[in-house]
Amino acid sequence: MKTEAAKWANAHLSGSPYYVANGSEETIFLAAATQGLPVMLKGPTGCGKTRFVEAMAHRLGRPLVTVACHDDLTAADLVGRHLLKGGETVWVDGPLTRAVREGAMCYLDEVVEARQDTTVVLHPLADHRRELYIERLGLSLRAADGFMLVVSYNPGYQSVLKDLKDSTRQRMVGIDLNYLPAAVEEQVIVHESGISLGMAQALVALATAIRRLDSDTVREVASTRTLVSAARLIAAGVAPRDAAVAAVAVPLSDEVSTVEGLSELIDVFVPMESAARSGRSAEHLSA
Amino acid sequence: MTRVISAPLRCRISATAPEEKDDRFARHEVVASALAGRSIRVAGCDGAAYTDGHTIFVSGSRVRTQVIVHGLLIGHGSLVAEALTGLKGSPAHASRYLLLEANRLCAPGGVWARLRDTIGVPPNVPVCDSTRQAVDLAVAGDRLPPTPTEWGVIRPGLLLRAIEDGLVLDAGGSAARRTSVEEGEVLDPGDGSENLDAILRALSLGPLTGLGLGRMLRKRLGLRRRATKSPSGGMSAGEQIVGGWSGQIARRVGGSGLEVSLRGRGGAAVAPESGRFRYAEWDRVSGSYRPRWCTVAEVPSESLNRPLDEPTMSGRDLVMRRRLAKAGLKSQTLLRQAIGDDLDLDAVIRNQIDAASGASPDEKVYAATRPRQRDLSCLVLLDISGSGRDPSPAGGSVFDRQREGALCVLDSLNAIGARTAAYAFRSAGRHSVQVSTIKGFNEAWSNSVPQRVHQLQPGGYTRLGAAIRHAARLLAAETATARKLLVVVSDGFPYDTGYEGEYAAADSRRALAEARHQSIGCVCIALASPAPDSSLVNVFGSAAYARVPDLSTLRAVVPRLFLHGLRTSDPRLRVSQRRDAALRVGQAARGGPW
Ligand SMILES: Nc1ncnc2c1ncn2[C@@H]1O[C@H](COP(=O)(O)OP(=O)(O)O)[C@@H](O)[C@H]1O
Numbered sequence: 004m005k006t007e008a009a010k011w012a013n014a015h016l017s018g019s020p021y022y023v024a025n026g027s028e029e030t031i032f033l034a035a036a037t038q039g040l041p042v043m044l045k046g047p048t049g050c051g052k053t054r055f056v057e058a059m060a061h062r063l064g065r066p067l068v069t070v071a072c073h074d075d076l077t078a079a080d081l082v083g084r085h086l087l088k089g090g091e092t093v094w095v096d097g098p099l100t101r102a103v104r105e106g107a108m109c110y111l112d113e114v115v116e117a118r119q120d121t122t123v124v125l126h127p128l129a130d131h132r133r134e135l136y137i138e139r140l141g142l143s144l145r146a147a148d149g150f151m152l153v154v155s156y157n158p159g160y161q162s163v164l165k166d167l168k169d170s171t172r173q174r175m176v177g178i179d180l181n182y183l184p185a186a187v188e189e190q191v192i193v194h195e196s197g198i199s200l201g202m203a204q205a206l207v208a209l210a211t212a213i214r215r216l217d218s219d220t221v222r223e224v225a226s227t228r229t230l231v232s233a234a235r236l237i238a239a240g241v242a243p244r245d246a247a248v249a250a251v252a253v254p255l256s257d258e259v260s261t262v263e264g265l266s267e268l269i270d271v272f273v274p275m276e277s278a279a280r281s282g283r284s285a286e287h288l289s290a
Numbered sequence: 291m292t293r294v295i296s297a298p299l300r301c302r303i304s305a306t307a308p309e310e311k312d313d314r315f316a317r318h319e320v321v322a323s324a325l326a327g328r329s330i331r332v333a334g335c336d337g338a339a340y341t342d343g344h345t346i347f348v349s350g351s352r353v354r355t356q357v358i359v360h361g362l363l364i365g366h367g368s369l370v371a372e373a374l375t376g377l378k379g380s381p382a383h384a385s386r387y388l389l390l391e392a393n394r395l396c397a398p399g400g401v402w403a404r405l406r407d408t409i410g411v412p413p414n415v416p417v418c419d420s421t422r423q424a425v426d427l428a429v430a431g432d433r434l435p436p437t438p439t440e441w442g443v444i445r446p447g448l449l450l451r452a453i454e455d456g457l458v459l460d461a462g463g464s465a466a467r468r469t470s471v472e473e474g475e476v477l478d479p480g481d482g483s484e485n486l487d488a489i490l491r492a493l494s495l496g497p498l499t500g501l502g503l504g505r506m507l508r509k510r511l512g513l514r515r516r517a518t519k520s521p522s523g524g525m526s527a528g529e530q531i532v533g534g535w536s537g538q539i540a541r542r543v544g545g546s547g548l549e550v551s552l553r554g555r556g557g558a559a560v561a562p563e564s565g566r567f568r569y570a571e572w573d574r575v576s577g578s579y580r581p582r583w584c585t586v587a588e589v590p591s592e593s594l595n596r597p598l599d600e601p602t603m604s605g606r607d608l609v610m611r612r613r614l615a616k617a618g619l620k621s622q623t624l625l626r627q628a629i630g631d632d633l634d635l636d637a638v639i640r641n642q643i644d645a646a647s648g649a650s651p652d653e654k655v656y657a658a659t660r661p662r663q664r665d666l667s668c669l670v671l672l673d674i675s676g677s678g679r680d681p682s683p684a685g686g687s688v689f690d691r692q693r694e695g696a697l698c699v700l701d702s703l704n705a706i707g708a709r710t711a712a713y714a715f716r717s718a719g720r721h722s723v724q725v726s727t728i729k730g731f732n733e734a735w736s737n738s739v740p741q742r743v744h745q746l747q748p749g750g751y752t753r754l755g756a757a758i759r760h761a762a763r764l765l766a767a768e769t770a771t772a773r774k775l776l777v778v779v780s781d782g783f784p785y786d787t788g789y790e791g792e793y794a795a796a797d798s799r800r801a802l803a804e805a806r807h808q809s810i811g812c813v814c815i816a817l818a819s820p821a822p823d824s825s826l827v828n829v830f831g832s833a834a835y836a837r838v839p840d841l842s843t844l845r846a847v848v849p850r851l852f853l854h855g856l857r858t859s860d861p862r863l864r865v866s867q868r869r870d871a872a873l874r875v876g877q878a879a880r881g882g883p884w
């Protein structure tokens with residue numbers, strides 16, 4: 004079922020999610036939460052949006068409901084539907100309705116992927132009314148106190164953005180996220196994978212180079228997520244070069260020539276062996 | 291006989307035309323472009339390696355080193371006119387400067403530090419903190435270690451000429467990206483000085499415009515190219531100061547740069563005066579755009595028409611409508627589903643009766659609705675150039691068959707509930723690409739639509755790229771559906787003054803690729819066209835296209851053709867995947883169900 008996409012996060016049970024701030028996003032988010040304002044996160048894929056929301060939900064001590072949006076997502080998938088059980092019709096809340104009732108944080112990941120007729124249910128929730136209208140029950144629900152609407156989208160997509168009503172967008176607090184500065188991104192990679200700082204530096208230098216490529220060669224750039232994946236492969240014993248090809252180059256393009264070019268770029272930046280260290284890396288490690 | 295052509299996957303959306311490439315160095319171009327921050331070619335040469343700001347010429351066995359050294363210098367503002375002027379005339383000074391800049395750019399602690407070992411920076415080279423300081427030190431007498439000979443040389447004279455002629459934009463910075471932004475800024479009528487500057491820069495970008503025009507304009511207007519490029523806005527996360535001429539900023543562009551360059555790609559410059567639009571054109575030889583190269587004018591349809599003399603066609607084609615609907619382009623309520631938004635009452639009752647009578651009840655009691663068509667906008671772009679006047683084997687002229695096909699497609703799309711528009715185009719040189727409305731997006735279907743199609747008079751040439759860019763712009767600006775589709779009906783012979791052969795094909799291909807980058811699916815229909823398959827592949831690239839001899843064959847291939855086109859417009863798909871979503875229905879068309 005569609006609702007599989009929604010899950011209750013138990014972050015508060017298992018320690019605080021690791022998140023390194025990149026600016027004032029935490030202050031703004033927490034203030035918006037206190038004021039009951041919905042938040043809109045913009046940023047490229049894999050820059051830490053999901054991690055950020057998890058960290059904030061934990062900080063606020065609120066349950067988190069995450070819905071990954073896609074263009075087959077219907078309003079009923081969000082709000083709920085009648086099911087037939089043992090001869091009775093039973094109403095089953097969707098993830099959005101649950102969050103509204105229970106005062107949870109509801110995170111709609113990649114909201115622009117959802118169609119306009121789906122996102123329309125968000126409108127009265129996003130303004131001062133904080134109400135969810137459930138058409139099939141003919142009922143309006145007032146959001147419980149802790150309820151907070153958080154949506155994200157990747158401005159790199161040509162999107163249905165135009166369909167998110169301007170009036171709705173203006174009721175949201177916008178937070179721009181982007182990739183971290185090199186030194187911080189290196190720390191994140193080390194933390195997430197346990198590889199050496201020198202190796203993390205090599206991966207970040209590689210990503211820095213890829214992020215300079217124009218969008219005709221690669222549309223997406225190497226995200227923090229792909230770097231973390233490469234790092235984890237390395238931590239699991241894969242040769243660094245192979246790990247970078249598998250986690251960074253291959254996912255970026257299906258063009259054989261582009262993948263070859265990216266592999267050359269990897270050869271330039273990533274050492275063949277885990278032990279090989281050069282220049283700055285050795286220096287930083289001894290420090 | 292159905293002929294659906296399978297576009298091979300080799301159509302590469304890259305800065306260079308595939309047929310021009312020196313394959314030996316293809317893999318190095320990604321490295322060069324990444325370090326330079328813009329599209330750079332790599333080619334072989336005899337003698338010492340060097341760059342003209344556009345291509346890095348390499349020799350010998352240390353290609354990787356040469357690509358890194360010259361790519362870094364291009365990408366970090368080392369090869370700007372101010373620096374080069376001071377080095378001109380002295381190969382020794384230029385060589386010392388090469389050493390100092392390479393050393394500075396991969397200084398320990400910086401993001402390129404690990405390149406030191408790869409390129410083999412000699413020990414004991416002083417670290418300068420700006421390009422200016424490096425020039426001073428290069429021309430001063432101080433002792434420096436020798437520059438590794440395998441790095442090659444800087445050729446200040448060559449680079450300066452290229453900059454002056456506008457062949458290269460200051461040979462520095464992320465010129466390509468910056469220009470895309472600035473092209474966007476040209477649209478802003480707010481600040482005049484910036485505009486003028488941006489226009490001049492844009493002018494000097496195109497290789498052929500560059501032949502003195504940029505220089506002449508600058509002189510006439512008493513302007514000097516600014517040494518520094520003002521960074522637009524503050525630094526965002528992910529940027530680093532690398533240091534350059536007077537402490538300029540070399541940007542490390544994060545993912546958000548994509549959006550910007552998408553906007554700039556193809557240079558959709560909005561009308562300076564109403565009804566006229568400027569678009570860039572792709573020059574495959576130089577591997578760059580000629581900014582604001584073509585002018586597209588929206589002209590009233592009457593001006594292209596002939597008097598109404600014959601009975602008009604209705605365009606209504608029930609067969610095609612049905613086939614399109616079958617292709618899943620229709621809103622459907624699916625009953626008796628295991629999952630759905632609503633209960634299907636009949637199924638529920640049946641279920642209850644079964645349960646009460648002891649039979650095992652069918653659990654499929656839901657109704658699911660998938661309103662697809664509400665999410666689709668479609669623009670049909672009809673080629674009305676004179677080449678269509680050739681007689682068609684199917685009777686009448688090629689153009690007669692094409693307009694008939696275009697109208698049927700338009701009518702069918704309209705009938706299944708898509709938002710539709712149709713435009714006709716022809717050209718007479720790059721300053722006169724004419725586009726006329728057959729049906730606007732906001733216009734309801736009426737008899738005048740088929741009438742207008744019927745009245746169209748073929749004539750003029752085919753500047754296909756500009757027409758496609760304009761159509762893509764209309765789709766992007768006037769519709770807000772999740773799926774967008776551009777249907778090009780043409781004989782597949784792009785031709786205009788200064789727009790022929792490979793050049794025209796590459797630009798057309800490029801324009802289609804740009805549209806797909808904007809999540810606009812592209813379908814190209816070559817109806818009754820005498821063009822050989824090989825040339826169609828060249829023009830339509832990896833877009834879904836079909837060459838069909840007549841209307842009935844078009845009906846047969848339409849569902850699959852459109853599904854492929856739509857798939858490439860799926861906003862969830864990345865371009866890298868889409869590039870390969872070429873139409874491969876050759877076999878299916880022969881043995882398929884329709
Ligand atoms: N600021 C950050 N702090 C900690 N980890 C981060 C940060 N940014 C990115 N990451 C890492 O990158 C991975 C991908 O981030 P994610 O939140 O899934 O990205 P997004 O939701 O933007 O696509 C995370 O799992 C985490 O390992």
Ligand SMILES: [Mg+2]
Nearest residue numbers: 675677752783
């Ligand atoms: Mg023609």
